[in-house]
Amino acid sequence: MKSNNPNVAEMMNGFERICKAKGLRVTHQRTEIFRALLKHTDHPTTEGVFQQVRKHLKTISLDTVYRTIATFEEHGLIRRVHQIDNATRFDVNISNHHHLVCSRCNKIEDFYWPDFDRMKLPKSTSHWSGIEVKHVVVNGLCSTCKKKT
Ligand SMILES: [Zn+2]
Ligand SMILES: [Zn+2]
Incomplete structure (x- = not known):
């Protein structure tokens, strides 16, 4: 079942709207990290997102990706998927x-x-x-x- 095939442009608009509503600055890094989460619909790990974002933002660090993902999670933009294998995975489908x-x-x-x-x-x-x-x-x-x- 292909249920997780979001319209990326629409979801990106939603992202900006939620950020503004929650007083989160929409930075280039945050936008790229969220876009990577969207494209990576198979519940990516932080490392997976990092590998993806790196293609566009050469200077980004794994630590920044960790912190940004934690911020997204805190603000309910993404969800942590518990209980699945040993890695922490994230879900943009909230x-x-x-x-x-x-x-x-x-x-x-x-x-x-x-x-x-x-x-x-x-x-x-x-x-x-x-x-x-x-x-x-x-x-x-x-x-x-x-x-x-
Ligand atoms: Zn299989
Ligand atoms: Zn899911």
Whole structure:
């Protein structure tokens, strides 16, 4: 399912709008880093984003990319994807969605599950508060790996 194919120009406009609304300066570096996150729709790691941005901004450091991504995350522009392999990955798709993860190649694909999203947590979790993310990870074989078997 190809659900993560954003219209880059539109998303970039959205980015600028959100930055302005939140009082974040829209710098060239931030714009390039966000664009790299958008183009890299497979839930990139910070290193992956760095490799991409570097092609355009030769002088950028990994540390800057780390700090910028942390700023984006803080302001809700991107989301950290938990529980998936050992690397920290980021998601520009901040709408409610879940992940299919390939047990062989670690490919991550988005999927939507409105029925799940509507479900209430069971009573046994009611002594916890501040629960935010209800995120399902489904493991299996992606279509490429399935073909190889
Ligand atoms: Zn795979
Ligand atoms: Zn995702």
